[in-house]
Amino acid sequence: MSRIAYVNGAYVPTPDAFVHINDRGYQFADGVYEGVTVRKGEMIDLEPHLDRLWRSMGVLAMQEPMARAPMRLIFKELIRRNRISDGFLYIQVTRGEAVRDHAFPVFSVPSLVATCRRLNLDAVKSRAETGVAASTQPDIRWGRCDVKSTSLLPNILAKQAAKEAGSFEAVLVDENGYVTEGSSTNMWIVTKDGKLKTRPTSDNILAGITRARVKAIAEGLQIAIEETAFTVEEALDATEMFLTSSTSCATPIVKLDGEKIGDGTPGPVAKRLVEAYFDFMDD
Ligand code: PMP
Numbered sequence: 016m017s018r019i020a021y022v023n024g025a026y027v028p029t030p031d032a033f034v035h036i037n038d039r040g041y042q043f044a045d046g047v048y049e050g051v052t053v054r055k056g057e058m059i060d061l062e063p064h065l066d067r068l069w070r071s072m073g074v075l076a077m078q079e080p081m082a083r084a085p086m087r088l089i090f091k092e093l094i095r096r097n098r099i100s101d102g103f104l105y106i107q108v109t110r111g112e113a114v115r116d117h118a119f120p121v122f123s124v125p126s127l128v129a130t131c132r133r134l135n136l137d138a139v140k141s142r143a144e145t146g147v148a149a150s151t152q153p154d155i156r157w158g159r160c161d162v163k164s165t166s167l168l169p170n171i172l173a174k175q176a177a178k179e180a181g182s183f184e185a186v187l188v189d190e191n192g193y194v195t196e197g198s199s200t201n202m203w204i205v206t207k208d209g210k211l212k213t214r215p216t217s218d219n220i221l222a223g224i225t226r227a228r229v230k231a232i233a234e235g236l237q238i239a240i241e242e243t244a245f246t247v248e249e250a251l252d253a254t255e256m257f258l259t260s261s262t263s264c265a266t267p268i269v270k271l272d273g274e275k276i277g278d279g280t281p282g283p284v285a286k287r288l289v290e291a292y293f294d295f296m297d298d
Contacts, residue, residue: 018096018097019093019096019097020032020093020128020129020130021089021092021093021127021128021129021130022034022127022128023080023126023127023128026092026093026096029130032128032130034109034112034126034128035112037112037113037114037115038109038111038112038126039109039110039111039112039113039120039123040107040109040110040126040165041109042115043117044164044165044166044167045075045077045109045110046107046108046109046110046126046164046165047068047071047072047075047077047107047108047109047162047163047164047165048068048105048106048107048108048163048164048165049064049065049067049068049105049106049163050103050104050105050106050261050262051064051090051103051104051106051261052102052103052104052134052136052261052262052264052296053094053099053100053101053102053103053104053131053134054101054136054296054297055100055101055297056094056099056100058090058091058094058104059261059296060224060225060228061087061090063224063227064106064224065083065086065087067163067222067224068106068108068163069083071162071163071164072108074159074161074162075110075162075164076119077108077110077125078110078125079108079125080108080124080125080126080127081127086127089129090104090106090129090131093129093130093131094131097131097132099131099132099133100133101133101134101135101136101137102131102132102133102134103131103132103133103134103261103262104129104130104131105129105130105131105132106127106128106129107126107127107128107129107165108125108126108127109125109126109165110123110125110126111123111124111125111126112124112126134262136264136293136296139262139263139264139266140264140289140293142263142266143263143264143265143266143267143281143285143289144281144289145269145281146266146267146268146269146270146280146281147182147183147184147258147266147267147268147269147270148181148182148183148268148269148270148271148273149177149182149183149184149185149186149197149256149258149268149270149271149272150176150177150180150181150182150184150185150186150271150272151185151186151187151188151194151247151271151272152172152173152176152177152185152186152187152188152198153187153188153190154169154173154187154188154189154195154219155169155172156169156170156187158218158219159218160195160196160218160219160220160221161216161217161218161219161220161221161222163221170198170199171198173185173187173198174198174199177198182270183266184197184198184199184200184258184263184268185197185198186202186247186250186268186271188247189219192246192247192248193214193244193245193246194214194244194245194246194247194250195214195219195220195244196214196220196221196223197258197260199260199262200223200258200259200260200263200266201213201214201220201221201223201225201226201258201259201260202214202250202256202258203229203256203257203258203259204245204249204250204253204255204256205253205254205255205256205282205284205285206241206249206253206254207252207253207254209238209239209254209284210239210240210241211233211238211239211240211241211284212240212241212242212243212245212249212253213226213230213240213242214242214243214244214245215242215243215244223259223260223261224261225259225260225261225264225265225292226259228292228295229259229265229288229292232288232291232292232295233288235291236287236288236291238284238287238288247271247272250271250276251271251272251274251276253276253277254276254277254282255267255276255277255281255282255283255284255285256268256269256271256276256285257281257285257288264289264292264293264296265285265288265289265292266289267281267282267285267286267289269281
């Protein structure tokens with residue numbers, strides 16, 4: 016739990032950190048967010064996270080709460096005040112407080128909240144060494160999954176169903192049988208001919224910051240990448256499968272819907288990428 020939160024201009028102890036009941040984030044999920052990994056006190060890929068935050072606010076015609084420079088300083092200070100070495104920085108911007116009405120308020124002050132809690136990245140790495148199970152779930156989300164909106168009910172329901180099935184993550188599948196992404200992760204497979212496959216970014220998946228980083232790392236390692244959608248059948252037929260996200264880094268999926276992927280253990284390509292991603296964070 017975060018001990019100190021940043022709430023609209025003040026650093027406050029978490030038990031005293033509140034927003035108004037008329038905040039549109041609370042009323043309508045009229046908000047956007049980012050989640051940034053902190054490694055040894057440093058924010059990983061902060062600039063692409065801020066680019067994506069600005070893009071999300073732009074798509075939703077949401078006024079930014081402040082410029083990027085003071086925002087960076089606030090996050091640094093929050094990490095310092097919470098004495099975080101390895102952690103997770105959560106940033107949320109909403110359209111602010113207004114009398115409840117679906118249309119945008121004529122005037123409102125955007126709300127900025129940030130929290131930072133510890134994240135055991137050594138445990139994330141250990142989990143990546145054994146791999147995780149995943150379960151498929153229908154993707155019932157809206158048409159703008161490229162926007163990192165706080166409106167996450169379909170993701171929550173999918174994750175809960177996966178959890179109840181004993182899985183770590185839900186693999187979301189569109190009506191044509193193609194994998195879109197995970198409930199809070201991007202999905203990858205390694206095909207039998209050794210190619211990495213991940214769905215191209217469009218309005219039906221989130222352009223993951225870790226996805227972009229892992230893609231760049233794989234290119235640097237001269238691993239062939241094909242950005243094409245793949246089906247659940249292709250995933251079951253793949254030699255490897257893994258997910259990427261800020262909190263999970265790269266994590267192999269060794270079982271999908273109870274069936275082994277490859278030999279049921281993390282494969283060499285995913286292992287290389289996990290190592291390389293941690294090296295990148297530690298550089
Ligand atoms: N897809 C979805 C739906 C997500 O919520 C997330 C993480 N917030 C991701 C992918 C991974 O994105 P990132 O690598 O930027 O954490």
